[in-house]
Amino acid sequence: MDKSPILTVVQPAAVDRLRAGPQGKRPRPAISGRNVMLYGALGLAALYYLLPLYVMVVTSLKGMPEIRLGNIFSPPMEITFEPWVKAWAEACTGLNCDGLSRGFWNSVKIMVPSVILSIAIASVNGYALANWRFKGADLFFTILIVGAFIPYQVMIYPLVIVLRELGIYGTLSGLILVHSIFGMPILTLLFRNYFVSLPEELFKAARIDGAGFWQIYFRIMLPMSLPIFVVAMILQVTGIWNDFLFGVVFTRPENYPMTVQLNNIVNSVQGVKEYNVNMAATLLSGAVPLIVYFVSGRLFVRGIAAGAVKG
Amino acid sequence: MTVFSTKPPGTSPSAVTSSTARPKTRARRPNRLFRNLSAKIASIPMVLTAVVIFLGGTVWTVVYSFTNSKLLPRLTFVGFDQYERLWATPRWLVSIQNLATYGILSLIFSLVIGFLLAALMDQKIRFEDTFRTIFLYPFALSFIVTGLVWQWILNPEFGVQSVVRSLGWTSFTFDPLYNEDIVIYGILIAALWQGTGLVMCLMLAGLRGIDEDIWKAARVDGIPMWRTYLFIIIPMMRPVFVTTLVIIASGIVRIYDLVVAQTSGGPGIASDVPAKYVYDYMFFAQNLGQGFAASTMMLLAVAIVIVPWAYLEFGGRKRG
């Protein structure tokens, strides 16, 4: 955070406002009609957003007999952690009865390099597009943005062929490459917009001092881009962690991510659907992105403000 | 500033300087190829992705949509046969209709709900962090999870319907996932739950980017709050709306996982969407040609809408 002085000096006033958060006098805490309306509306909305989480948690703590009784909104009469244990360590897919635990480290192994690589590529791309425009760059960028609209399923076949020709089909690097490719459109858009929004005097001054492409990137741009890196990281962590299709098509079973087990647990029904195990599995597999959101939610909005809104 | 549009007046002082054209790339004429060499080298991944994967994949798909490829791609051309069949298939027509309904409603509701929430959040409220986290957390969950939870809540035997009935209103019926006429709305409810938090964040960021002086001026002039929003603030937020639109629209076109997790396209084919048609015919029916024809139609629709706009936004101007 030692760069913050620069930020405050050069950033537009709007960002100052962001950093400070809401400003001005706090409204008087009296129960005015306006406040009742305001908090009432927010509370109602919050209820709608929280309801599914509540149902997930409550259901995952019930035993199956209690679930059959019917009311999904009632709190558990008897709390049991059995479904959690089962989802994590015992649920079966075919012959493998080790639940989600099997895929957790695989997911980490896939996610970490994919997130790093895709962000590295996209940030350099965005920087080149924003500050070093060359002929044709816009055309490629336009193609890239259109790429954001292509359904993934359509690209499976061409990708299988490309990876096969490169000789990395079925390997972890192949999957990491695929994640980087599909993360590129939106990330490049965000980075480009962010770098465009930075004051160009900085860039000019550096150029006059004789700094080159990489020097400016590492010395000036990178240190100023924490918010947008946070946004990119959050988007990629969520996207890659939650991916099922690529994980299952482009890797071998020993590298299958957690979502594959989730799908298997949820879809392989043995007799009655074990809703409590399903919900526990759901919460477990969503835990990593959820934690990332809870921890960095504030930075997220700030970063979005800088990357998506400007420009 | 202003990638997306002409700059709204008065957003910030630094905008004035940055919108002047940057002279750097116009300085020297010779050695065009080597000028900006580092930038060009650094852009190789992007260029390769754009050209080889997205453009190449698209061309490949279009070419093979004119063949009768079954399980494996083969170059036996059959002209427009696949397209004739596609447009004669009731399921494709249903899926297009669903996408239109879902797309329009999802766009409107996402923007309206997202903006309203953001406007509420911008009233200098207490517990802003808490509310924001609540609205945003569903975005961290995958569509598979979203579909599962809402399938469960909307299940007539366990969910909302049975709860309301057990409270005494025994004729209450709410089973969108099992009623072919309204199933698409059941999917919409889940999709909005998952996605509006992000829209809210974007809008909130946009609102925070607007100068306090605008509000002061509006207050001095005695313009009511809703009018200020509608006629002053929203027009100033055009760039935010455009970014949001790109994100929402690309999500709409690609919708697949949610439908599969929530309804598997059912009941019958009532909640089918184009991406699912493509997937089913490519891999389930083992008729690649048909799947490619359907995806070509999707790409064509996207291209018609996006390309002219994207080129205007990103290509038409001097600097971004």
Added chain:
Amino acid sequence: MNIRAVAALLAASVVLPVGSTQATDLEVTHWWTSGGEAAAVAELAKAFDATGNHWVDGAIAGSGGTARPIMISRITGGDPMGATQFNHGRQAEELVNEGLMRDFTELAAKEKWAEKIRPASLLKSCTFEGKIYCVPLNIHSWQWLWLSNDAYKKAGVPVPKNWDEYVAAAPALEKVGILPMAMGGQPWQANNAFSVLVITVGGKDIYQKVYGDKDEKAAAGPEMAKVFKAADDARRMSKGTNVQDWNQATNLVITGKAGGQIMGDWAQGEFQLAGKKAGVDYTCLPGLGVTDVLTTGGDAIYFPVLKDKEKSKAQEALASTLLDPKTQVAFNLKKGSLPVRGDVDLQAANDCMRKGLDILAKGNVMTSTDQLISQDTQKQMEDLMSQFFASSSMTVETAQKRFAGIIASAD
């Protein structure tokens, strides 16, 4: 639960060094993930591990529609598994043509598969240009009506003995709040139930004409109209099932919440797992009690061409193991399917399996739709039938007209 017990046993047997020879790992992909299916796979794994190799389980849940693209991508992407499940029929045709699948003609000749496997059509569907490319594993037939004795007792009517009685008894069930017919929402269920009605209510001839000869006129004719009438009955009776998976629908019958279900013989595995007894707790009617006929579909194991010599050897060991009489019995008892060889002893077979074996022995068999029509045609029919069964507004006439249209362009 016995699957877990078996799996635990399996795990234990892997951990304890069985022999000093290092086991060759062979990955087998499949979509057998329901309770009965998983128990059956455990038998295969046990038998294979006993040969000194090691079964690496590659189960992918969510039925063939999810699993097949993954399998095909891996084979064409140059990273094939050791062996993989496909249904009997035409699903792997092109992979074989591309030379991606392994030729087992030699082993088949050595072990005399042709003499042992019955009906002969099974091996024929593994044969392309005179060479054998897969191992038939089991026979599944579709033409079964599963009935809950409890449900009919509760309604106070005798358990139906054929389709007509079943339809006639529906109102009595509805009166006591029991769903007459369970039908899951997955498209293949509606489609296959329909093809069952074609062969039973319509008869063998019309089945052959429509699916075998792709006779458009027959498909639009009066005999098929009768079948569509029956399908309309089924649609009415199954309204309000509200479940997706086939085994959830079967579970409604097991628990007496539904009167019956048209489902393949694999439903048997679920009844067994729930501890229900054929003839006492539930009744099965092959050919819906109308026509004594079964179609012989089922699963086959295909072996992609591998470079690794050790693994290729393990493939051969697996192929032999699959056809071993002991494996055939153990697997098929758990799965509820019929063995592919006639010379095995099925002492343990229950009531329903015996009925099936009888029909098989009498030769009252027809080729399954998987072998007769392409996946493409199949999918179009699924779309139509799932729409028909879910819709309350589509008329029988419209459905038949569209069905005939699909047959006209079928391949």
